[in-house]
Amino acid sequence: MTLVIDAISKRFGDIQALDGISLQVEPGQVFGLLGANGAGKTTAMRIVLDILRPDSGRVTWQGRPNTQVSRRTWGYLPEERGLYARMRVEEQLVFFAALQGVPPRIARREVGEWLERFRIPEYAGRKAEELSKGNQQKIQFIAAILHDPDVLLMDEPFSGLDPVNVALLKEAFLEIQRRGKTLIFSTHQMETVEELCESIAILDHGRVVVGGPVREVRAASGRRMVRLAVEGDPELDWLDTLEGVRVIRHGQDYTEAQVGRERDPESVLRAALSRGARVTHFEIADPSLEQVFIEHVGAIDTSERTLAAPRAAEVTA
Numbered sequence: 001m002t003l004v005i006d007a008i009s010k011r012f013g014d015i016q017a018l019d020g021i022s023l024q025v026e027p028g029q030v031f032g033l034l035g036a037n038g039a040g041k042t043t044a045m046r047i048v049l050d051i052l053r054p055d056s057g058r059v060t061w062q063g064r065p066n067t068q069v070s071r072r073t074w075g076y077l078p079e080e081r082g083l084y085a086r087m088r089v090e091e092q093l094v095f096f097a098a099l100q101g102v103p104p105r106i107a108r109r110e111v112g113e114w115l116e117r118f119r120i121p122e123y124a125g126r127k128a129e130e131l132s133k134g135n136q137q138k139i140q141f142i143a144a145i146l147h148d149p150d151v152l153l154m155d156e157p158f159s160g161l162d163p164v165n166v167a168l169l170k171e172a173f174l175e176i177q178r179r180g181k182t183l184i185f186s187t188h189q190m191e192t193v194e195e196l197c198e199s200i201a202i203l204d205h206g207r208v209v210v211g212g213p214v215r216e217v218r219a220a221s222g223r224r225m226v227r228l229a230v231e232g233d234p235e236l237d238w239l240d241t242l243e244g245v246r247v248i249r250h251g252q253d254y255t256e257a258q259v260g261r262e263r264d265p266e267s268v269l270r271a272a273l274s275r276g277a278r279v280t281h282f283e284i285a286d287p288s289l290e291q292v293f294i295e296h297v298g299a300i301d302t303s304e305r306t307l308a309a310p311r312a313a314e315v316t317a
Contacts, residue, residue, distance in 0.1 A: 002026055003048070003151060003182060008057030009206075010043055017043040019206040020057065025184060025199070030177055032193040032214075033186045035203035036297060041186040042079065044203070045153045048184075049074050061151070072100050075149035077141055079156045085129035089115075092128065093143055100147035107146055114142045118168055133160040141169065145176065152176065154185035158192060170196060190290040200289070202296055209296045218286035221295060224265045225288075229254040229281035230272055242271055248291070254281045258291075 005023040009016070018040045025031045033041045046052040048059050050066050059066040061073060084092050090111050097107035115121045118138045128136060137160055145152060158166050173183055173196060187193060193200060194214060201211035210217055225248070230236060236255045240247050244260035245268060259265045265284045272279050287295075 002062070003184075004060045005044065005048065006058050006060070008044070008047055008054040008059065010040075010047065010052065010054050016206050018047075018054070021201075021203065021206065021208050022057075023201050023208065023211065025182055027182055028177060028180050029182055029198050030173060030196050031182070031184045032197035032200040033184060033203065034188075034190075034193065034200055034293060035186075039203040039297075040206040041203055042155055043206075045076070045155060045184070045186070048151075048153060049076055072147055073150050075144040075147070075152040077144040077152070077154040077157050079159065081136055081140055083128040083136055083139060083143075086127050088125055088127055089131070089139055090124040093139065093146065096143040097146040102147050110146050111142065114145075117172070118142075118165075134162060134165050137161060138165065138169070141172070149181070151182045151184065154183070156187055157185050158187055158189055166192070190288065190293060194289050202293060204297045210292070214289065215286075218289060218292055221287050221292055222261055223287050223291075223295075224259045225256055225285045225291075226259055226265050226268045227254040227256050227281060227283040227285065228268060228272060228279065231278040231280050233277060238271075238275070239268070242268065254283075258287070 003023075003025040005021060007020045007022050008018055009020050010018040021040070021044065023044075033044065035041050043052065047054050048066060050071075061069050087095075090108065093111045094104050094107045097110070098104060102110075111124070112121065115124055120135055120138065123131060123135065123139075128139065131139065137157070141154075141157065144154070157169060161169060170192070177183060197214055199211070199213050200217060201208050203209070210220075212220075226245075228236060228239070234252070234255075235250060236247070239245055239255060239257050242263075244263035246258045246260075248256045248258055257268065259268065269279065269282050272282075
């Protein structure tokens with residue numbers, strides 16, 4: 001039941017949206033598709049769904065071209081909302097399910113269960129325009145899964161959600177995965193990707209610059225991080241004076257520094273002990289996914305949760 005994206009390219013006029021990307025998503029995986037705005041994530045999803053056709057390359061599901069696969073195979077949560085503003089929530093969810101062949105009786109039961117799970121059962125009779133952006137997002141998510149698709153593709157599913165609703169949606173992701181379904185989503189929230197995803201692909205200017213299991217992607221950078229806390233010295237200003245060591249963040253719990261390839265990370269601990277420091281925390285770790293992203297693509301603008309991406313060198317995934 002593997003989903004294979006094989007060397008697909010797509011151009012819109014002078015813009016090369018996708019430039020020969022290849023991905024493989026295993027059945028039952030939660031897969032993260034990452035990249036700056038305009039990197040090609042949405043275009044790739046729409047080609048998988050056969051909303052768009054590639055200029056070259058192909059997409060297969062279970063070995064069959066996606067153009068020959070039943071549309072019930074796919075569930076899609078677009079970034080742009082597609083609800084009928086003046087239509088009542090339960091009514092339009094039942095309507096969307098009917099378009100996928102789900103009988104109204106079954107759809108109403110499923111709608112009721114999902115509204116309860118998302119803590120909004122009282123919204124069944126409300127019009128979509130009366131709901132907050134976050135609650136409209138949850139309704140759109142329900143619409144994408146009522147027909148029990150094998151593959152669920154979601155474009156920025158956490159956009160506009162507060163922490164409580166993010167947690168509810170994460171729980172829903174994991175429940176759907178336990179049913180053996182495949183989930184693919186894009187997001188700018190790297191911590192969520194690390195929490196949920198087994199594998200990822202990072203796109204930049206329509207190319208895959210790095211991809212694979214999250215642990216392998218982090219380890220493959222060749223860089224190591226050390227996290228150090230010393231009693232009575234929260235700033236650890238001397239760390240930056242060590243050759244091959246660059247402080248990334250100062251925190252109340254520990255200071256995190258990047259150690260160059262030429263330096264043994266344990267030498268940082270020895271340097272602290274040689275100063276007579278009482279070390280209360282020391283840890284060696286791979287870079288975070290956010291740090292890997294910045295290395296390959298560019299900086300994350302946390303104020304707007306968007307990505308600023310200078311062109312990166314192409315890397316084979």
